[in-house]
Amino acid sequence: MIGSVNTVARRPDGSLVGDNVDGQGYLDGLAKDGIDVRSRRVLQFGAGGAGRAVAFSLASAGVGELVIRNRNMGRAVALAQEVIRAYPECVVSASDRGVEEDVREANFIVNTTSQGMGVEDKLLFDYSMLAPHQIVSDIIMVPEMTPLLKAAKDAGCVIALGKRMTEAQYPLVSTLLGIDALPPAPCH
Template sequence: MQVITGNTQIFGILADPIHHVKTPQRINAHLVGEGFDGVMVPIHVRAEGLQAAVQGLRAMNNLAGFVVTVPHKTAMVALCDEVSADARLIGAVNVVHRTADGRLIGTMLDGEGFVAGLRQEGIEPRGRSAYLAGAGGAASAIAFALARAGVSHLTVANRTTDKVRQLFERIHSVAPAAQLVVGTEDPSGHDLVVNGTSLGLRDEDALPLDVERLLPHQVVAEIIMQPAETALLKAAKARGCRVHPGAPMLASQIPLMAAFMRHGHTHGVEHAS
């Protein structure tokens, strides 16, 4: 553990639950590697306390920024003073820079992190059909990134189909030619199957899609990091599918998150290889 002094810059991560987060370990290792005097700490905040917690963080003069994860990504948009065009379109924020005068600037890196993580493992989404479970913050970011990456068509399944339609309207505003389909629990007929929900974080969670319909040629990807092998990945493996865990999505974002929290932009930062 690095020595923490009165000069150390503080970073946070806001989540509920928080026990599963892996970002502090990764960010702290990254900061040490860069020789930067900073430390990230996990901050357990429930939805009803989010606004008050964020107000408190504004007043912390040695706080440079924070990461936002489940379930706060969507709510965070309204709590920022400024958000990137992407974050506004996606409707979610997962990393925030605090300026010296306490203003909060937010952006969303989940989508590009997810696609970079796939490509790192030799899975190219361009020209493939994709199925995505979920239309919340992270899922919306992934939907945008997959559309931009050039998937042949994208099916999104969510309990509330209204949410999916609104997401499609926003995607069409930047990718008018994207082939978008409102889906069901059935992921068959797609090359890439993605869980963009938080189902799988807890042991008692239902499966996010109908695993009985999975076939061996499909790649099944997860955004959940803990457990490393979710019930979905276990079931997909048993059906002969190639599986892609949640870890690469975070690994690809670490240098981008660190840069954004410190400077309010990611320019000049390469993706982790």
């Protein structure tokens, strides 16, 4: 459904089966932190590969509304339309209005872009706008505390680290491969 595969297993008969464990890993990581996305107004930054997986998973988990922002508006619109087709009960839109309005209205914010990995990266928005009632998540693993997550923590927000998504993917990959649970790899 999301158009990508990141884990492939060879079956005993020689056939291959593939899946993408990003979206379910993201949701499972949130659940381990006690975070429920149901009925939330989610602002998602990014419509790339991982962003696609996260968007479909958020819709499947019952978010109240999903607003997608992306540098390439066409990509955000296309992703929103695909998610709506798969989950017509979910309110999904691509936003090109002021980011300030989107941030103020969101009670859950997720970054699925690479913004925050580099020291010189621009901020996604003015992080001083974050409010304590918001949950802020980043799928970036390194650095563990991205500028977005640091600002969110300082603002009193609940935060979700990117490494939680990766940690939650291990059992999913193990199941797909039909092997005993893989030990978590160290996140450097």
